[in-house]
Amino acid sequence: MQVYRYSAPEFDPYGEPRPVAESGAGAWAAPVADGPLVATVRLPGSKSLTNRELVLAALADGPSRLTAPLHSRDTALMISALRSLGAGIKEIDGEGGFGPDLLVTPGELAGGVSIDCGLAGTVMRFLPPLAALALGPVAFDGDESARRRPMRTTVDALRALGVDVNDDGRGALPFSLYGTGSVRGGEISIDASASSQFVSGLLLVGARFDEGLMLRHTGEKLPSMPHIEMTITALAARGVDVTSPEPGVWVVPPAPIRARDVAIEPDLSNAAPFLVAALVAGGTVRVPGWPQTTTQVGADLETLLPLFGARVSRDGDVLVVDGGDGVRGGAALPGVDLDLSRGGELAPAIVALAALAGGPSRITGIGHLRGHETDRLAALAAELNGLGGAATELEDGLELEPRTLTGGPWHSYEDHRMATAGAIVGLAVPGIEIDDIGTTAKTLPQFPELWRRMLHPDLPAAGAAPLPVP
């Protein structure tokens, strides 16, 4: 077991956005929509729900079955990390065509392991507090781009909880901690303005601290509130009642986390590019399995897409988005003025759509996207402007002026949602070449095939996408 000691280069927490590869050989030619869509797109499970339930199941008081979980790079990384820490995770028969169910059997947590976080925010922010409950050292690292994602809040929180953390002071991966098998817990303050995942990671594990946890957020803003609600709801379903005596303060009582079988909802944020496609290509896109009620922020698409002129309805458990003529059919979509702080992960798809609208748009509340898989504000502006667009970065968002875009390379920056944003633009703009469509495997390995089938429902399926290997 190697405990990291290193000297780090000069650190810029967000760094320059870095395209992965030059377009050309190996690039994916984004298909253009050649008519209005009549598509039904069934989507695999939610990343956020799957990775929360994996963590909670590994900490629970008995085995839990996860039905219809997501199988993607982010969940594969979570599974191998939890296994290495001592949880038993078995694949068992599943229905639905997106891979097996998972049977999670908690085990004694033991250190002496290195955890690969890949580029998964949920792995790098949820597992360090859990690893502090293990006995022995646990090292964390990830992709090169992961080393640019903000982690200082996790490191500081662990130290405030009395955990011994060894890092190089950059507030980023890699770092290691030394678990003593228990954490006393109690009251701590953190600044979670860079990511809600700092809050979720501590809440998920707090019930297993000896004294529970009282967590206070001290920063001025807190993005992605629905994801924190998702954490609290998942805990409540397992018998842990988190209270919030005032905004930005949460109290987690020390309590057993109950074993529970849980069905994972489809990923509603991954529905975004497909639903947006109805407004670009025109026609109708239907997503079955849309939950009646949910904590997923993707549910906001029901109110966001009508701002661009879509008609959204429900047909039983199917969400139906009718995009009318769409951009390809000559519709001039209205621009929007939106605060997307609740749902930053929807922003790349919404920005791609706004870039095709007939009026100017302003999308704000998303400064924290600079610490996502890449600096998404810089990356979106660079890629759109490279095609002749007029996108201007704001401190916490983007401004877009309507322009006619022309085809060309689109870089994905190792970011699944940058890749899918490029596919959206490519529906209306011939000649978009995406350098690394494979990066969609982070949360949706089936993306290229589902996109193709959305456009050509009559063509035979190309075969199941292979399950990801981290």
Ligand SMILES: O=C(O)C1=C[C@@H](OP(=O)(O)O)[C@@H](O)[C@H](O)C1
């Ligand atoms: O807890 C979660 O599952 C997530 C929280 C959000 O993170 P941020 O608050 O960092 O945006 C979201 O963007 C991310 O995709 C998933």
Ligand SMILES: C=C(OP(=O)(O)O)C(=O)O
């Ligand atoms: C920000 C995202 O991912 P992560 O969970 O890695 O933070 C995302 O999926 O948009």
